[in-house]
Amino acid sequence: MSNWINKLERKYHNYAIPELxxxxxxxxxxxxxxxxxxxxxxxxxxxxxxxxxxIWRVITWxxxxxxxxxxxxxxxxxxxxSLGTALERTxxxxxxxxxxxxxxxxxxxxxxxxxxxxxxxxxxxxxxxxLDARTYGYLISASVSTYYIxxxxxxxxxxSYPDMQIMLYFIIPLKIKWIAYLDxxxxxxxxxxxxWYAKIVILVSLLNFLLFYLSxxxxxxxxxxxxKRKSNNRKSVFSGRFNNTYSDSKxxxxxxxxxxxxxxxxxxxxLEFRFCSKCxxxxxxxxxxxxxxxxxx
Numbered sequence: 001m002s003n004w005i006n007k008l009e010r011k012y013h014n015y016a017i018p019e020l021x022x023x024x025x026x027x028x029x030x031x032x033x034x035x036x037x038x039x040x041x042x043x044x045x046x047x048x049x050x051x052x053x054x055i056w057r058v059i060t061w062x063x064x065x066x067x068x069x070x071x072x073x074x075x076x077x078x079x080x081x082s083l084g085t086a087l088e089r090t091x092x093x094x095x096x097x098x099x100x101x102x103x104x105x106x107x108x109x110x111x112x113x114x115x116x117x118x119x120x121x122x123x124x125x126x127x128x129x130x131l132d133a134r135t136y137g138y139l140i141s142a143s144v145s146t147y148y149i150x151x152x153x154x155x156x157x158x159x160s161y162p163d164m165q166i167m168l169y170f171i172i173p174l175k176i177k178w179i180a181y182l183d184x185x186x187x188x189x190x191x192x193x194x195x196w197y198a199k200i201v202i203l204v205s206l207l208n209f210l211l212f213y214l215s216x217x218x219x220x221x222x223x224x225x226x227x228k229r230k231s232n233n234r235k236s237v238f239s240g241r242f243n244n245t246y247s248d249s250k251x252x253x254x255x256x257x258x259x260x261x262x263x264x265x266x267x268x269x270x271l272e273f274r275f276c277s278k279c280x281x282x283x284x285x286x287x288x289x290x291x292x293x294x295x296x297x
């Protein structure tokens with residue numbers, strides 16, 4: 001999976017949305033306003049209504065805040081903002097975008113799957129009562145929210161910074177990994193007691209974390225020092241901020257030099273040069289060797 005993401009990043013990094021966490025917080029604020037004026041029922045995710053023409057709900061459900069508005073929620077939003085922005089700096093905008101958007105997409109797909117399976121198998125029921133399609137759609141709607149998307153952000157942060165200490169309730173010092181373990185126990189309990197359709201929605205909402213973690217745990221994909229180094233190198237790859245200069249035997253100065261073939265822009269003005277985010281150090285390569293060189297460990 002890491003190789004797949006690397007390939008996507010090389011092609012589509014320019015399309016990454018910067019400061020995605022800030023945008024998420026803004027959408028929640030909009031959601032609270034819509035809820036205050038009584039319009040939240042028009043934006044929630046409801047597979048039945050979507051199938052009957054209200055397709056905007058496929059997108060607008062992300063405006064639904066994870067909980068009701070109170071002082072604790074405000075504190076948690078600030079908390080999740082700090083977690084999300086830290087992950088953006090560590091992973092880079094593109095990987096963070098993929099992580100969040102995949103969680104949203106998995107939730108949408110899983111919710112539709114629950115809806116169609118329930119209708120096809122007769123499992124669309126509540127307390128032993130078989131429900132019609134419309135009622136079942138509203139039942140699923142009550143289970144779909146961004147709450148577990150936010151939880152996936154927290155779990156990713158805890159995997160990246162397991163030993164970071166925070167003040168629980170501003171009083172109790174506790175490593176963030178232990179809070180993550182407690183949250184994992186709580187989610188496991190929810191999975192036990194929740195109806196089958198809610199179990200599926202919860203699992204698909206956290207599927208992005210499971211996939212990212214399992215695919216990168218052996219390659220230190222969630223290790224802070226490693227991802228921070230890659231993030232810093234990646235910035236140089238895409239923005240060309242290294243200010244290295246080179247001079248030949250005649251003292252002619254060039255700004256770029258391939259670490260493999262030694263060519264500079266003076267040898268061929270049409271050559272493109274990039275720094276490699278996987279090499280440990282500031283190694284620059286021409287377009288012919290950027291993807292074919294042996295990475296420096």
